[in-house]
Amino acid sequence: MLSVKQMESVGIVLQRGENNSVYALLKPNIDIIGGQLFLIEDEGKKTVARLDDYFYINEFFDEKTPFSRTLLNDKIDVELLNMNTVIRAELSIVKRYNHSTIPKPGSIVKFLPEIADEKDLLSFYQLSSSQGYIKYGRLAGSKIPLLLDLNAITMHVGIFGETGSGKSYNMRYLITLLSNIEIDGKITSIPLIIFDANGDYSDFTSFNIDLVSKGRGWIKKYVMRDPLSDYEIKLSIDLSLFTAKDLADFIISLKYGDIAPNSLQANILEQVLSQHDPQEYNWLLSTREGIESLKIELQELKNTGFSPSSIRAVVSSLEIFLNKVRKYNFVSSSSSFNEQTLDVIWNTKGLAIIDFSSDGAPGVDISTKQLIVSYVSRLVLDYLTKAKYSGKQKLIGVVIEEAQNYIPSNDYPVNARITKEVLVTLATQGRKFGASLFLVSQRPAFVDKYVLSMLNTFFFHRIYHEDVKYVMSATGGLPEHLAKSLPSLETGYVIVSGLMSALKSPALVKIPWDDRIGSYTGYVMSIENILVS
Numbered sequence: 332m333l334s335v336k337q338m339e340s341v342g343i344v345l346q347r348g349e350n351n352s353v354y355a356l357l358k359p360n361i362d363i364i365g366g367q368l369f370l371i372e373d374e375g376k377k378t379v380a381r382l383d384d385y386f387y388i389n390e391f392f393d394e395k396t397p398f399s400r401t402l403l404n405d406k407i408d409v410e411l412l413n414m415n416t417v418i419r420a421e422l423s424i425v426k427r428y429n430h431s432t433i434p435k436p437g438s439i440v441k442f443l444p445e446i447a448d449e450k451d452l453l454s455f456y457q458l459s460s461s462q463g464y465i466k467y468g469r470l471a472g473s474k475i476p477l478l479l480d481l482n483a484i485t486m487h488v489g490i491f492g493e494t495g496s497g498k499s500y501n502m503r504y505l506i507t508l509l510s511n512i513e514i515d516g517k518i519t520s521i522p523l524i525i526f527d528a529n530g531d532y533s534d535f536t537s538f539n540i541d542l543v544s545k546g547r548g549w550i551k552k553y554v555m556r557d558p559l560s561d562y563e564i565k566l567s568i569d570l571s572l573f574t575a576k577d578l579a580d581f582i583i584s585l586k587y588g589d590i591a592p593n594s595l596q597a598n599i600l601e602q603v604l605s606q607h608d609p610q611e612y613n614w615l616l617s618t619r620e621g622i623e624s625l626k627i628e629l630q631e632l633k634n635t636g637f638s639p640s641s642i643r644a645v646v647s648s649l650e651i652f653l654n655k656v657r658k659y660n661f662v663s664s665s666s667s668f669n670e671q672t673l674d675v676i677w678n679t680k681g682l683a684i685i686d687f688s689s690d691g692a693p694g695v696d697i698s699t700k701q702l703i704v705s706y707v708s709r710l711v712l713d714y715l716t717k718a719k720y721s722g723k724q725k726l727i728g729v730v731i732e733e734a735q736n737y738i739p740s741n742d743y744p745v746n747a748r749i750t751k752e753v754l755v756t757l758a759t760q761g762r763k764f765g766a767s768l769f770l771v772s773q774r775p776a777f778v779d780k781y782v783l784s785m786l787n788t789f790f791f792h793r794i795y796h797e798d799v800k801y802v803m804s805a806t807g808g809l810p811e812h813l814a815k816s817l818p819s820l821e822t823g824y825v826i827v828s829g830l831m832s833a834l835k836s837p838a839l840v841k842i843p844w845d846d847r848i849g850s851y852t853g854y855v856m857s858i859e860n861i862l863v864s
């Protein structure tokens with residue numbers, strides 16, 4: 332039974348609607364917003380319902396009547412019109428408290444109740460314990476936090492919103508919550524690896540470290556330039572983790588950009604590489620001597636019928652790859668990010684930020700970033716799979732910003748063969764082995780639809796109009812009116828839907844502002860402040 336301090340009435344139910352909804356009239360002078368939750372009381376039976384759609388109606392509204400026409404000609408009495416305005420609202424039922432009925436006409440609509448303590452909160456969510464839940468933001472129009480169920484985190488999370496809609500701030504807020512989880516009176520954290528596209532999380536390794544360090548024993552930032560402090564590590568990866576085919580496809584595609592690589596050339600390179608032990612890939616592909624030795628092997632293939640022009644094309648792709656590797660010096664058989672790193676991350680509930688911003692990875696192109704994302708994802712998948720098969724379940728979260736560059740839909744002109752397959756596997760197998768993907772994107776329509784359908788919790792910020800249809804079909808379950816409101820959502824508000832939400836139904840949440848969480852590279856200062864600072 333929900334037993335908390337009740338609020339004043341703000342409206343009344345008039346009629347039952349379709350599919351678990353009711354129509355109600357609400358007072359015109361209250362502040363409301365689509366997606367907000369209300370409490371409905373029907374003779375002691377309590378129900379929580381979401382405002383899906385609403386509009387203001389006025390009793391004078393009938394343009395055909397002579398009275399309405401004179402309103403337009405004469406001086407309009409705004410006061411008089413206001414007095415006769417009400418809000419017509421469609422509310423759909425989200426939660427019922429010990430009953431299974433639909434509120435009858437005459438039921439009273441109220442704002443959500445005030446929650447005084449943990450007991451009230453549990454009774455609101457009908458939970459017996461809040462263990463395993465984190466408190467996220469406030470349900471719009473109330474002071475009630477949304478409880479997020481950590482047990483559903485391995486079912487993967489999508490965070491979507493157009494530029495400036497508040498994704499980075501939200502991700503930063505989520506990271507602070509995932510870094511301060513209280514279990515049995517102790518603070519612990521979800522081990523996390525973040526691919527940071529714009530340097531938005533850099534401060535978590537330095538001046539804002541205390542926001543994330545209480546439950547963590549290790550926090551580092553990986554950069555592709557020379558490290559500048561002791562919390563930075565130069566990133567290097569080990570190519571022996573890839574198959575000959577993956578590397579051949581990747582290297583050949585460097586020459587062809589976004590179009591599909593030449594499969595004959597990829598086959599030639601695969602054939603040569605597969606004659607070597609994978610441990611030799613680092614030397615073969617990242618040193619001048621290695622490339623020269625591959626060239627000799629390639630020349631020998633001429634005798635087996637491959638054309639000199641195909642062989643020349645393969646050599647030229649190898650040179651392109653060598654140039655990249657030399658420029659950023661990121662390949663090594665004693666890679667700085669390896670299985671031991673994952674052990675440290677797991678054991679210390681650590682945080683590794685892979686800085687892909689122009690500061691941490693100056694001039695590094697998307698294909699190199701893809702190779703790194705693919706490498707780390709393979710490492711995580713292998714690590715978690717081995718742990719599970721040896722009887723020890725582990726858990727690592729992987730945050731991928733600008734997800735459309737790594738798992739693009741067919742409409743997005745980026746070739747991501749090297750990342751797509753492993754990320755699909757991580758998404759499908761993650762739940763069993765303890766991987767939790769957080770995909771962040773400005774354009775969900777450009778993220779692979781199959782992967783999108785494997786995400787089970789969504790944070791929708793304001794999104795582009797063209798993305799609404801796509802989001803609705805790929806995610807399912809978002810009511811039409813709510814989906815339609817997405818392009819006009821205010822910054823700081825987010826619609827949370829899916830398995831992690833203790834409401835089990837989409838709802839609008841206000842993300843609280845905190846100056847320290849809000850001070851990061853991507854933060855946009857107002858023009859007045861920029862000019863006078």
Ligand SMILES: Nc1ncnc2c1ncn2[C@@H]1O[C@H](COP(=O)(O)OP(=O)(O)OP(=O)(O)O)[C@@H](O)[C@H]1O
Binds near residue numbers: 849
């Ligand atoms: N919860 C919030 N409350 C108040 N203001 C917010 C909130 N979240 C974000 N903002 C404001 O919106 C600005 C943009 O937010 P943010 O950087 O998170 O957007 P974004 O969606 O990540 O944009 P981009 O995709 O361009 O990186 C912030 O600098 C801040 O001024």
